[in-house]
Amino acid sequence: MITKDVIIIGGGSTGLALGYYLVNKGVDDLLILEKDYVGSGSTGRCGTGIRAQFADKPTIRMMKRAEANWKEISSELDFEFNRTGYLYLHYTESDLERYREMSELQNSFGVPTEILSPEDAKEICDLIDISEVKGASFNPEDGKAHPFDVVTSFRKYFRESEAELKENSEVTSMKLRRRKGLKLVKTPSSTYGAKVVVNAAGGWAPKLGEMINLDIPIEPYRHQAIITEPFKLGSIEPMIISMHHGDAYFTQTNRGGIIGGVGTPEDEPPSYNMTESLEFEKRVSEAFASIIPGLKHARMLRHWAGYYAMSPDGNPLLGEYRVPGHYLAAGFSGHGYMMAPSVGEGLADLIVNGQTDLPLDYYDPERVDRGELREDALQMG
Amino acid sequence: MIECPQEIPCDPCQANCPAGAIDLEDINGTPTVDFEKCTGCSVCVESCPGLAIFTVDCSSEKGCTVTIPYEFDLPEVGEEVIGLNRKGEEISRVTVTSLKTKGDSAFDTPTVTVQVQEEHVNELRNIRRSK
Amino acid sequence: MRINDHPILSFPETETITFSYQGREINAKRGETIAAALHNAGITELRNSGDRERGRGLFCAIGKCSSCLMKVDGVPNVRTCITMVQEGMEVEKQTGFPEIPSKSTKLKSEIIEKKSPEVLVIGGGPAGLRASLTAASAGASVLVIDENPLLGGQMIKQTHKFFGSSDQEAGERGKDIGDRLSREVSDHPEIEVMTSTSAVGIFEEKVGIYKNREKFLKVDPEKTIVATGATEDMIKFPNNDMPGVYGAGGVQTLMNVYGVKPGDRVLMVGAGNVGLIITYQLLQANVEVAAIAEIASEIGGYFVHAAKIRRHGIPIITDHRVSRVEGTEKVERAVIEEVGDSGEVIQGTEKKFDVDVVALAAGLSPSYKLLNHGGCELEFQPALGGHVPKRDKRMRTTREEIYVAGDASGIEEATSAMLEGAIAGADAALSIGKGGPGEEDIIRDAREKLEKLRAGSYYDNLRSGLQEVEKPSRTKEQ
Numbered sequence: 001m002i003t004k005d006v007i008i009i010g011g012g013s014t015g016l017a018l019g020y021y022l023v024n025k026g027v028d029d030l031l032i033l034e035k036d037y038v039g040s041g042s043t044g045r046c047g048t049g050i051r052a053q054f055a056d057k058p059t060i061r062m063m064k065r066a067e068a069n070w071k072e073i074s075s076e077l078d079f080e081f082n083r084t085g086y087l088y089l090h091y092t093e094s095d096l097e098r099y100r101e102m103s104e105l106q107n108s109f110g111v112p113t114e115i116l117s118p119e120d121a122k123e124i125c126d127l128i129d130i131s132e133v134k135g136a137s138f139n140p141e142d143g144k145a146h147p148f149d150v151v152t153s154f155r156k157y158f159r160e161s162e163a164e165l166k167e168n169s170e171v172t173s174m175k176l177r178r179r180k181g182l183k184l185v186k187t188p189s190s191t192y193g194a195k196v197v198v199n200a201a202g203g204w205a206p207k208l209g210e211m212i213n214l215d216i217p218i219e220p221y222r223h224q225a226i227i228t229e230p231f232k233l234g235s236i237e238p239m240i241i242s243m244h245h246g247d248a249y250f251t252q253t254n255r256g257g258i259i260g261g262v263g264t265p266e267d268e269p270p271s272y273n274m275t276e277s278l279e280f281e282k283r284v285s286e287a288f289a290s291i292i293p294g295l296k297h298a299r300m301l302r303h304w305a306g307y308y309a310m311s312p313d314g315n316p317l318l319g320e321y322r323v324p325g326h327y328l329a330a331g332f333s334g335h336g337y338m339m340a341p342s343v344g345e346g347l348a349d350l351i352v353n354g355q356t357d358l359p360l361d362y363y364d365p366e367r368v369d370r371g372e373l374r375e376d377a378l379q380m381g
Numbered sequence: 382m383i384e385c386p387q388e389i390p391c392d393p394c395q396a397n398c399p400a401g402a403i404d405l406e407d408i409n410g411t412p413t414v415d416f417e418k419c420t421g422c423s424v425c426v427e428s429c430p431g432l433a434i435f436t437v438d439c440s441s442e443k444g445c446t447v448t449i450p451y452e453f454d455l456p457e458v459g460e461e462v463i464g465l466n467r468k469g470e471e472i473s474r475v476t477v478t479s480l481k482t483k484g485d486s487a488f489d490t491p492t493v494t495v496q497v498q499e500e501h502v503n504e505l506r507n508i509r510r511s512k
Numbered sequence: 513m514r515i516n517d518h519p520i521l522s523f524p525e526t527e528t529i530t531f532s533y534q535g536r537e538i539n540a541k542r543g544e545t546i547a548a549a550l551h552n553a554g555i556t557e558l559r560n561s562g563d564r565e566r567g568r569g570l571f572c573a574i575g576k577c578s579s580c581l582m583k584v585d586g587v588p589n590v591r592t593c594i595t596m597v598q599e600g601m602e603v604e605k606q607t608g609f610p611e612i613p614s615k616s617t618k619l620k621s622e623i624i625e626k627k628s629p630e631v632l633v634i635g636g637g638p639a640g641l642r643a644s645l646t647a648a649s650a651g652a653s654v655l656v657i658d659e660n661p662l663l664g665g666q667m668i669k670q671t672h673k674f675f676g677s678s679d680q681e682a683g684e685r686g687k688d689i690g691d692r693l694s695r696e697v698s699d700h701p702e703i704e705v706m707t708s709t710s711a712v713g714i715f716e717e718k719v720g721i722y723k724n725r726e727k728f729l730k731v732d733p734e735k736t737i738v739a740t741g742a743t744e745d746m747i748k749f750p751n752n753d754m755p756g757v758y759g760a761g762g763v764q765t766l767m768n769v770y771g772v773k774p775g776d777r778v779l780m781v782g783a784g785n786v787g788l789i790i791t792y793q794l795l796q797a798n799v800e801v802a803a804i805a806e807i808a809s810e811i812g813g814y815f816v817h818a819a820k821i822r823r824h825g826i827p828i829i830t831d832h833r834v835s836r837v838e839g840t841e842k843v844e845r846a847v848i849e850e851v852g853d854s855g856e857v858i859q860g861t862e863k864k865f866d867v868d869v870v871a872l873a874a875g876l877s878p879s880y881k882l883l884n885h886g887g888c889e890l891e892f893q894p895a896l897g898g899h900v901p902k903r904d905k906r907m908r909t910t911r912e913e914i915y916v917a918g919d920a921s922g923i924e925e926a927t928s929a930m931l932e933g934a935i936a937g938a939d940a941a942l943s944i945g946k947g948g949p950g951e952e953d954i955i956r957d958a959r960e961k962l963e964k965l966r967a968g969s970y971y972d973n974l975r976s977g978l979q980e981v982e983k984p985s986r987t988k989e990q
Contacts (some may be wrong), residue, residue, distance in 0.1 A: 126614070127612055127614060135749050229589055230609045230614075231610060231611065231612050232609045232610060232611045234607070234614070235611060235612045252945060256609045257610075275715070275716065275887070276713070276715055276885075277715055277716070278713065278715040278718045278719075278720045278730055281712075281713075282624060282728070282730075283718060285728075292612065293613075294612040294613035294614055295612060296613075297587045297588065297612075297613055298612065299589065300712070303713065350791075384816070384819060385816055386815055387814060387815045387816070387970060388968035388969050388970060389675055389816075389968060389970060390675060390676055390677070390964060390965045390966075390967070390968060391675035391676060391677075391682060392676075392677055392678050392682065393678045393682050393683040396678035396679075397678065397683075407964070407967075408676075408677055408964050408965075408967075409964070409967050409968040410531055410610075412602075413873025428683055430672070430673035430674060430675050430683050431675065431681060431814065431816030431817065431820075432816065432820050433816040433819065452519050452520060452796060453519050453795070453796060454517065454519060455519070465823055465824075465825070466823070467819065467822060467823050468822055468823070469577065469822060469823050469824050469826065470825065483519070483520070488683060489685065490673070492518070493848070506819075506823045507823035507824060
């Protein structure tokens with residue numbers, strides 16, 4: 001058995017960012033296990049967007065910090081984090097009013113969201129058809145980063161650090177040893193032991209829980225996304241959101257493709273199904289072409305599915321869970337990628353120092369056991 | 382003369398020979414000619430998809446002729462053309478004695494028959510019009 | 513640069529129409545593609561690449577690569593090699609990635625329709641046409657689609673006669689077989705034909721198709737036969753993206769389907785059957801061929817095809833690779849050099865050819881992507897040209913409702929593609945309760961013929977590759 005100080009299971013944005021902050025705080029005897037390749041789960045399938053426009057205080061605070069951290073990490077690890085903003089388009093007066101109130105809350109935490117007229121929205125992206133738009137909210141500090149740039153930058157970082165990142169290493173079993181508080185983690189090639197084990201396996205987190213007879217209240221919901229053929233860079237700078245068009249979201253990647261999706265129908269049950277549906281292509285084309293008519297002529301190059309790892313209240317499960325030294329960093333319900341750098345920082349603080357200035361207690365996973373559910377975080381896609 | 386040395390799946394020469402003079406073990410065999418039975422009718426020249434069959438006829442007193450499949454701009458009867466060998470090199474000038482157009486040919490392949498000196502009958506396999 | 517007198521083909525006069533390129537008026541023949549019309553007008557640089565701003569011309573000419581994308585009537589990224597030119601069309605060159613159109617264009621809005629044929633056949637080449645006819649004759653309703661404006665696949669440009677057994681199509685020109693099958697399919701009351709129609713994906717059992725850039729259709733067939741053919745391979749050398757470097761099949765499409773000469777003087781790369789046959793066809797179209805360069809030590813194609821071009825004095829230079837292509841805006845020269853036994857370049861062996869066309873006949877790869885999307889298990893088999901689906905001897909893939917036939921199942925030739933098509937078509941019909949003993953006979957007979965076709969020593973590699981991917985029965989129930 002090889003012993004480590006900390007083992008992180010899951011090489012997505014959450015596990016990698018946590019590893020990064022642990023190393024920064026001096027935890028070098030660290031192992032990250034990824035069953036496939038970095039970003040092969042939900043990270044590589046995400047919509048690339050990063051926003052602080054949320055409706056609840058803790059998430060606004062977490063995302064404000066996450067955006068600052070994204071900026072720092074991107075310059076240190078040398079990948080693009082483009083602060084091109086999130087532009088929410090509102091098509092009814094009541095939506096506009098709701099988002100106006102939300103923007104005030106966001107402003108109070110230093111998130112500079114503004115309410116724009118339709119004409120101002122068109123200034124930001126002149127391809128938008130504003131004939132039905134009543135107004136928009138825009139936070140210029142929100143942005144996007146290409147997940148493949150991010151995970152490969154992290155991979156390079158871990159190669160050069162003392163910590164170890166092992167890909168193609170699926171955890172096949174876990175055991176808890178009462179004596180010494182060791183947790184044993186087996187892969188097909190080795191057995192590892194550590195006092196601290198973090199389950200950062202996204203939609204697959206419950207499967208790891210089953211190995212140690214822990215019920216982890218997360219369910220995978222299929223969400224699909226598409227990317228079009230590339231267009232001239234700068235065509236669509238911000239992430240454009242319309243709750244009015246089936247929770248549509250899209251932006252342009254730094255490779256030129258338009259990436260995005262629409263929401264999953266509410267009656268679709270949770271499952272590990274990762275196939276794509278033709279129905280989605282119909283809905284996504286109708287939504288995109290209604291918001292930007294020229295997108296009618298954009299061909300989809302690829303279409304894929306990933307999971308929103310949904311917790312009972314749509315907020316992540318962050319922190320120690322039922323067994324000392326057993327941490328959860330999962331159940332992000334669609335926001336894991338964007339939140340990873342502040343989750344990583346906060347959880348690293350908690351593991352190393354036992355405390356953090358970030359509002360992690362709001363996301364205490366045992367809240368579910370206690371029946372203290374939070375308000376749903378603002379979702380889309 | 383059948384110049385088809387590879388085992389490729391093909392049999393129209395054998396199937397269409399009116400004299401039954403072409404022997405083929407099976408569809409992947411290499412064809413051989415029984416010259417006792419061959420009448421020189423040149424149906425095989427027209428039917429071979431690989432344009433790999435040529436008729437050499439020295440039975441006439443007037444000398445030898447070679448019939449070749451020719452899917453290019455056709456010369457006229459009586460025209461003097463350049464005779465070429467298997468490498469496309471010039472051998473000698475020869476005269477066209479007869480031809481079959483695509484329409485005349487039973488199998489859609491035009492053929493050209495030229496008068497050839499006896500020493501060149503196993504060499505001449507193509508012609509070129511001298512423009 | 514039209515071909516006027518051709519010993520085998522005739523290109524009928526059609527109405528002359530006018531379209532614009534970069535604002536300039538250009539004449540075209542009705543029934544030809546935009547790319548063919550531009551080539552005839554001497555315009556071979558069709559766009560500039562996305563990031564390096566290099567000129568790009570036509571390459572595959574059958575809608576499989578993306579070399580010919582242009583802006584047509586305001587719509588970016590149109591495949592001009594498979595889009596018919598229309599009177600008054602506005603064609604523009606794209607430089608870099610295109611802009612998203614800022615306003616709605618002339619195109620009508622999309623209509624979403626549903627179709628439920630019993631058998632959907634994707635691809636109207638030899639395999640797909642034969643599959644359609646066989647399934648329809650057994651009583652199944654069939655929808656056959658093809659991305660190209662014409663049915664017949666690559667057969668419609670094969671001016672040579674096919675080998676094979678005289679009780680099948682042997683001795684018939686590929687073009688004539690293609691025309692005959694296309695006619696039979698178009699005339700068949702149980703078969704619906706949709707050309708200029710692309711399949712965009714196989715989603716569970718539903719297939720999305722897109723017609724004429726206007727209509728999106730959801731097809732819900734009981735069985736799908738994928739007969740998508742193959743893509744020409746690119747090889748690596750400096751300036752391989754320069755206008756004037758074509759797939760050999762692209763050259764063949766231009767000259768034999770549309771009657772447009774690709775250029776004046778050609779270097780053919782590759783002495784397999786494709787390279788040899790197309791060299792011969794270039795000569796028939798009165799285009800000069802400087803040489804054939806072949807990297808292997810031996811000619812890969814049939815002896816008889818090589819003999820046909822040798823007697824025209826065309827040198828076949830083995831053990832040579834293309835080291836580069838030179839030119840300012842388009843190909844002006846090609847340079848080859850000798851390679852040794854272990855692939856090393858032998859210094860001082862450069863040979864230069866002043867040519868304006870370099871045609872690559874460097875191999876084909878099966879067009880497997882729809883099968884992959886449909887969830888069929890694939891395997892990489894070099895002897896079959898690349899990724900191919902696992903299947904049984906009735907051409908059923910690992911997904912029960914999806915069949916494969918023709919080059920998409922492994923690179924061979926049209927005769928075997930037609931036989932595979934017959935098997936797939938007959939079994940698809942049987943599996944939905946159509947047909948009967950007659951269809952079983954068709955399958956047995958086609959299997960026997962396939963075995964005979966592949967029996968010669970020329971096909972040793974092919975046979976061992978096929979053995980790997982042909983499993984006795986389905987490996988997975990869907």
